[in-house]
Amino acid sequence: MATKDRLSFSSRFGSIDLTDAETRDGILFALPYLALFSVFLLYPLVKGFYMSLFDWNAFAPAQSEFILFENYARMLSDPAFWKSVRATVVFVVLTVPTLVVLGLALALGVNRDVKGKRILRTVFFSPYVLTVSVVSLIWAELYAPQYGAINYYVGFVIQNPPSWLNSFTWAMPAIAIATIWWTVGFNFVILLAARQSVPERLYEAAKIDGASSWRAFKDITVPQMRSAIVFVTTVQFIWSFQVFGQAYIMTNGGPGESTQTLVMYLFRMAFNEGQFGYAAAVGYFLFFVLVAVSLGNYYFVSGGDTA
Amino acid sequence: MSTVGSRLLSERVRSVGVYAALYGAAALFLVPYAYMVSTSLTPEQFTFSNKPYWIPPEITFRWYDAVLAGAPIVQWGFNTFVIAATTTVLVVLLDSMIAFSLTKLDWPGKRIVFTIIVASFMVPVFANMVPLYTIITDFGLINNPLAVILPFSAMPIGVFLFTQFFDDLPDSVIEAAKLDGFSTFQIYYKIVLPLMKPAIAALSLYTFVYTWNQFLWPLIVLQGQQQFTLPVGIVTMQPTQVFQPGAEMAGTFLAVLPLFVVFLILQEHLVNAVQMQGTTG
Numbered sequence: 001m002a003t004k005d006r007l008s009f010s011s012r013f014g015s016i017d018l019t020d021a022e023t024r025d026g027i028l029f030a031l032p033y034l035a036l037f038s039v040f041l042l043y044p045l046v047k048g049f050y051m052s053l054f055d056w057n058a059f060a061p062a063q064s065e066f067i068l069f070e071n072y073a074r075m076l077s078d079p080a081f082w083k084s085v086r087a088t089v090v091f092v093v094l095t096v097p098t099l100v101v102l103g104l105a106l107a108l109g110v111n112r113d114v115k116g117k118r119i120l121r122t123v124f125f126s127p128y129v130l131t132v133s134v135v136s137l138i139w140a141e142l143y144a145p146q147y148g149a150i151n152y153y154v155g156f157v158i159q160n161p162p163s164w165l166n167s168f169t170w171a172m173p174a175i176a177i178a179t180i181w182w183t184v185g186f187n188f189v190i191l192l193a194a195r196q197s198v199p200e201r202l203y204e205a206a207k208i209d210g211a212s213s214w215r216a217f218k219d220i221t222v223p224q225m226r227s228a229i230v231f232v233t234t235v236q237f238i239w240s241f242q243v244f245g246q247a248y249i250m251t252n253g254g255p256g257e258s259t260q261t262l263v264m265y266l267f268r269m270a271f272n273e274g275q276f277g278y279a280a281a282v283g284y285f286l287f288f289v290l291v292a293v294s295l296g297n298y299y300f301v302s303g304g305d306t307a
Numbered sequence: 308m309s310t311v312g313s314r315l316l317s318e319r320v321r322s323v324g325v326y327a328a329l330y331g332a333a334a335l336f337l338v339p340y341a342y343m344v345s346t347s348l349t350p351e352q353f354t355f356s357n358k359p360y361w362i363p364p365e366i367t368f369r370w371y372d373a374v375l376a377g378a379p380i381v382q383w384g385f386n387t388f389v390i391a392a393t394t395t396v397l398v399v400l401l402d403s404m405i406a407f408s409l410t411k412l413d414w415p416g417k418r419i420v421f422t423i424i425v426a427s428f429m430v431p432v433f434a435n436m437v438p439l440y441t442i443i444t445d446f447g448l449i450n451n452p453l454a455v456i457l458p459f460s461a462m463p464i465g466v467f468l469f470t471q472f473f474d475d476l477p478d479s480v481i482e483a484a485k486l487d488g489f490s491t492f493q494i495y496y497k498i499v500l501p502l503m504k505p506a507i508a509a510l511s512l513y514t515f516v517y518t519w520n521q522f523l524w525p526l527i528v529l530q531g532q533q534q535f536t537l538p539v540g541i542v543t544m545q546p547t548q549v550f551q552p553g554a555e556m557a558g559t560f561l562a563v564l565p566l567f568v569v570f571l572i573l574q575e576h577l578v579n580a581v582q583m584q585g586t587t588g
Contacts, residue, residue: 026414149359190585
């Protein structure tokens with residue numbers, strides 16, 4: 001496109017023509033980011049796979065023993081690993097559908113002709129700007145068995161309210177509720193934008209045809225917002241699958257190992273046990289799961305679209 | 308007649324229901340904030356009572372004094388700010404440069420480069436943390452703010468968002484600038500950057516908040532108490548205060564405050580940044 005005007009670029013190397021100047025500038029502008037990207041994202045990805053094939057010696061990497069896929073075999077036969085997978089899946093199941101449905105409900109509600117839209121949006125979105133530590137510390141107080149606010153009110157309804165974070169049954173749901181409060185705002189604002197870009201005339205036409213609001217929801221709202229809903233679901237899945245901070249701070253994986261998630265297991269194997277090669281293998285497992293989800297989602301979206 | 312009447316009535320009932328649901332949900336959403344603030348101001352003798360005090364019977368600032376005296380929370384705030392601000396500047400600068408290059412300049416191999424960057428979206432941050440830790444160690448960056456700044460500046464999301472925006476910038480604007488004798492660099496900083504102010508504002512705020520809030524990675528690479536960020540620091544504070552909810556909530560409130568004020572002032576930009584992800588992703 002730019003090859004036509006040779007005059008506009010003055011090259012320091014005199015005889016170099018414009019195409020080369022543009023190539024040079026193009027690469028110069030791309031290079032700083034590419035340097036960081038290569039060193040801190042691509043290289044670790046390759047090195048992680050390499051490390052996963054060794055009994056990695058953190059103090060003397062050169063003395064690491066090559067063991068091929070033994071780390072992976074060990075991972076697949078470790079009950080603690082499967083326990084962490086199970087805890088992670090439970091968390092995903094508890095959070096992802098709720099986050100999407102609640103986000104959609106709030107978005108559709110705020111999109112209606114209600115007073116105080118901006119205040120409502122601020123309130124629902126605001127927890128998203130908090131750090132996980134703050135969220136976890138506040139909710140741990142709310143859940144406290146003796147003096148926590150939640151059990152004061154729950155105590156009116158049932159005799160002996162559970163001590164949430166110390167309970168095998170309730171620890172994970174309690175963490176899930178805190179997480180929903182924390183991140184539903186992300187889905188809410190994305191779905192709100194998606195809802196606002198649905199043409200209003202579709203609803204007017206449906207009204208004239210006498211369609212019920214349920215029909216309008218099913219036949220207009222959902223199909224029109226489909227790509228946003230799929231996007232939000234995928235992103236939530238990827239985030240929930242990597243849950244760490246809430247569980248680490250609120251329960252430290254307990255009671256037992258019932259809230260020890262996959263990333264927490266990986267963290268402990270690496271930084272408490274010093275088993276870097278093994279932890280790298282667990283990291284690769286995580287990587288493959290999430291790539292499979294992203295790709296599956298990609299084909300789902302591109303395969304279903306008429307466009 | 309009666310059907311119209313009942314329809315109006317049912318619409319009225321429904322709108323009352325919507326108000327009740329929305330404002331009820333909003334009230335519930337505010338409960339954790341209220342609990343944090345009131346606990347941080349409540350004197351010790353009321354803290355452990357069964358009945359929660361939403362408005363403290365007496366107000367004390369001693370928990371704030373205790374936290375400010377007992378933990379380097381100001382230092383942590385400063386560390387967090389340095390890390391978040393440096394990362395934001397790097398992300399906006401480097402990502403806009405490469406996005407400009409990928410959308411408006413022509414050079415061999417740029418398709419492949421773009422494909423690799425987009426594909427790298429799928430790399431989960433935490434899957435990379437073990438090899439990344441060894442690389443940071445090799446560079447001698449443990450306990451150095453750069454250990455957080457550099458990896459977070461390498462994240463591809465900004466590149467992706469900027470390329471979406473730069474694509475919409477008409478090529479004719481660039482062509483006209485070239486005819487006026489602008490160099491590539493002049494086109495970038497005199498034309499492209501000023502036109503992209505809204506995108507830059509959105510991405511800046513998003514990157515700042517995102518980096519400020521990171522927990523796991525700073526926990527791994529910043530190991531000295533003086534190097535902690537706020538999210539890491541307030542958690543380590545927990546055992547040292549002999550379990551005093553008041554002190555804990557005071558620390559939490561101090562950690563929330565700066566970013567929350569920024570959010571309330573600039574929330575439009577942050578909402579835009581999140582919504583951009585949904586529409587372009």
